[in-house]
Amino acid sequence: MPEHIPPSSSAANLAERIRAVGARATPARIRVLELLSAAPLPLSHHDVESALGAGSLDRVTLYRVLDWLVASGLAVKGADERRVWRFSLAGGGTHGSHAHFHCEGCGRVFCLDMPAPSPPPLPGGFTLLRAALDLSGRCAQCNGVPA
Amino acid sequence: MPEHIPPSSSAANLAERIRAVGARATPARIRVLELLSAAPLPLSHHDVESALGAGSLDRVTLYRVLDWLVASGLAVKGADERRVWRFSLAGGGTHGSHAHFHCEGCGRVFCLDMPAPSPPPLPGGFTLLRAALDLSGRCAQCNGVPA
DNA sequence: CGCTATTTGCAACCTTGTTGCAAATAGCGG
DNA sequence: CCGCTATTTGCAACAAGGTTGCAAATAGCG
Helix, strand or coil, rough: CCCCCCCCCHHHEEEEHHHHHHCCCCCHHHHHHHHHHHCCCCHHHHHHHHHHHCCCHHHHHHHHHHCCCCCCCCCCEEEEECCEEEECCCCCCCCCCCEEEEECCCCCCEEEECCCCCCCCCCCCEEEEEEEEEEEEECEEEEECCC | CCCCCCCCCCCCHHHHHHHCCCCCCHHHHHHHHHHHHHCCCCCHHHHHHHHHEEEEEHHHHHHHHHHHHHHCCCCCCCCCCCCCCEEEEEECCCCCCCEEEEEECCEEEEECCCCCCCCCCCCCCCEEEEEEEEEEEECCCCCEEEC
């Protein structure tokens, strides 16, 4: 979720944003939010832990802070290709409509820019939150085509 | 992977297919293959374990059988939205064109009949094997709509 | 400054997945 | 049909990632 221009990443402003969702602006939350604001890519729990300096924040507290960020809508959580949870600031990119190509050879995922698929009809009672076109096959490299 | 007409799912034929890749046709492998053949959707390790009856097959053996199936090309492995590994028979279903709906509430997956999205342009050297439209949101039950 | 609900840290625990090794066995040749 | 050996299985132990309960610390109110 590359969103390189967060609204404001000063500690004071972050504290403000935290209080805005009705919670206490604690050092732990501010520091984690600062990190996420500065990160060009989604961070894993481990990334955050080591960026803060191991032991500087309890492992469990970090899990709770990250989950709280997601629950309060300040961050979003998604699994990467290696099934590691990664967190990034919310709001940034609704991510528009785009497709993923998954290579069955090397397992890498490529993002393709392409028009959104037309929203399909759903059974009654179902609500749609997200739609993704997932393609799979073999990438150029796995097909032996040089980059 | 709803492919309801697997090449052949009789135990004898599955044993044949296992020997064809140069390995021993053991009960564990045959039973797991049978399950995957019959499954309309990719199964998790846990799904298989409980379908076989807990304890009927050692936990570790099942991990090994599943990984062996993937290594030998009989099955494919992929992570679902909840980061759970799911296994399905390889090759079997070109799967036609249809979409999956993933409920973010209960985690269930529903198959929707719908026309295939038009095949998008791929970068040079890439080959397309499969295309799936993956929708997510909340199912009727999780929305409180009675069946 | 004092109070209380919210957060934190800790210790223990669960789940998922892996490793090493001894016992069982598929499938070969006789 | 029988024995043999490489392959599989089951077990026990371990490791990473994640969760829970509870007592101690503290943000932010008046």
